[in-house]
Amino acid sequence: MPAPHLVLPPTDRVLSPLTGWTRAHWEALADRQLAALVPYATPGFAQYRLPGRNSWSGVVSDGLEGFARSFLLAAFRIAGAGGAVDPGLVARYAEGLAAGTDRTSGEAWPELTDCSQQMVEAASIAIGLHETRPWIWDKLDTRVQERVVDWFSGFVGGTTWDNNWRLFQVVSEQFLASVGAPHSRSDIDGGLDRIEDWYRGDGWYSDGDGRNFDYYIGWAMHLYPLLWARMAGDDDGGRAAVYRERLTQFLATYPHFFGGDGAPVHQGRSLTYRFAAAAPVWMGALADCSPLAPGLTRRLASGTARHFVERGVPDERGLLPLGWYGTFLPATQAYSGPASPYWASKGFLGLLLPAGHPVWTEREVPLPVEESDQYTALPQPGWLLHGTRHDGIVRLVNxxxxxxxxxxxxxxxxxxxxxxxxxxxxxxxxxxxxxRAVDGHLALVAPDGTASRRRRIHPLVCADRRASSRHEAVYPGTEDAYPVVTTSALHGPWEVRVHRVRAPEGAAVREGGHAVADEAAPHAERGPGWALTRTATGLTSAVVALYGWDEETGIAREVAANAYGPHSATPFLTSAAHPGGASVHVTLVALSRDTVRPGALREAVTCAVDGDRVRVGFPDGTELDL
Incomplete structure (x- = not known):
């Protein structure tokens, strides 16, 4: 596919047989984004006020965000080129530092106060200043350096939100330490000590207390400690070795999150950061702790960048819109402003690696899903990853x-x-x-159509090709909670879900498959005990009733509800008029770019239920006790 809004160098199919991308492509993508921001700069370049919906932090904070996050990209570009970039790029950010810290400039940055958005942006500025020290910090007027230090000093003794934000304080105060400015050693050590409480093992952190697993683990919880270590140098107290070992473990399975077309699994918040999903693989190479072959690191990162570029990101203005491909606000959060997507800058961390590094010079190697079908159990987050080689799709079972x-x-x-x-x-x-809560959900549905929710998830088992969990479904209109225990098992290209449900008399039980979306309304088919939706490109979602469902099925259609396209549709199964008490419901869930014949699957896949025991048999003779 061509890049509709970007002029790129010629592809190199010898060095990069899978993506065609080289370091020059990454530099061109960075340069286009940085140049496109200039028309939106304030006169002194301290803020970039981009078009789009403002965040809840306000226009000035959003303008600072535009400076800070794009400075991170500029820093990687400047340092990676050894300063051999357009002098105007260096000058713009040096000028912006001077104006942003000048209270009389008319475009001064908000002061750092407890739990303020400025804390997030300060960390990007600190990293950018550290990485570009010979070209920017060391050449700033002494009075500007003093003002920058004074602005950062708002962190000292301050309070952040108790999650990945602790690391913003760590790197910012370490920058103060690196330039001989007053700082709090206890703030730095306290933040680094706090993330130990969130380390779950096998390379996995939670982002704060609870079960908060998403891409923040890679682009925050692993990234900032090792960026801090680059600042701290030998004065790391032995922590850097621990962080490298944890990242090694995390990266061992991380490539399994990426499809053959380069797309990352679409799960978690802040997905508008897009390219940032590549940050931990670059960090592994930068910290010399990656278990991945250099050619796999580049293939993963370049594949992800190319995936978005070919789908119009950046857009015709050269900007990163709030959304996944184009602008799509329902996929964003209230804290996301028009410059928030520029945390995508983290995905350009690889530019800090010299052009002669093996990640740039060794031949690309395939992703796991390009070599064989993949089944990966991740017990810490409670996930199964399921990749199929024939269509390149990776599914995450949560x-x-x-x-x-x-x-x-x-x-x-x-x-x-x-x-x-x-x-x-x-x-x-x-x-x-x-x-409405149809897709990817098992609901108890009240007579008025209101569905129960899946709120707190209690993981039970996650190993090999199966995982299970429990949640309490609160029946709509009441405070009565009913336990739902679900087991998922993977076989071939399919997932089988067994739901052991307790429900009140008269409730309906409903299960939806994956929602597929496209520019045109997806095709839909229904038959006895099955339903299917299919896009014009052949992506098919199907649900097949194996036990406990009515013959009648349904299709839920939506417009402007899905990040993948304006028209979306979800197949679902129903079981109406529950008798009350316990019931078992067994579903085969399919998502494929291949032909799916749910009627044939319903005939060929057997299911026997005896009390609480469920046995599912497949055409190849495999039987699963679930």
């Missing part, structure tokens, strides 16, 4: 991440509450679709 604290009131979020995510689909996130 039995562990809910983005809630361990105690207290729990909420559900479409980016965490679903049973299934993938590299080819997104959850339905527009408010009306989320209220």
């Amino acid at each position: 039995h562990g991440s809910d983005h809630n604290l361990l105690e207290g009131t729990a909420q559900d979020d479409p980016h965490y509450a679903k049973f299934g995510y993938s590299t080819a689909t997104a959850p339905e996130t527009a408010p009306r679709a989320w209220e």
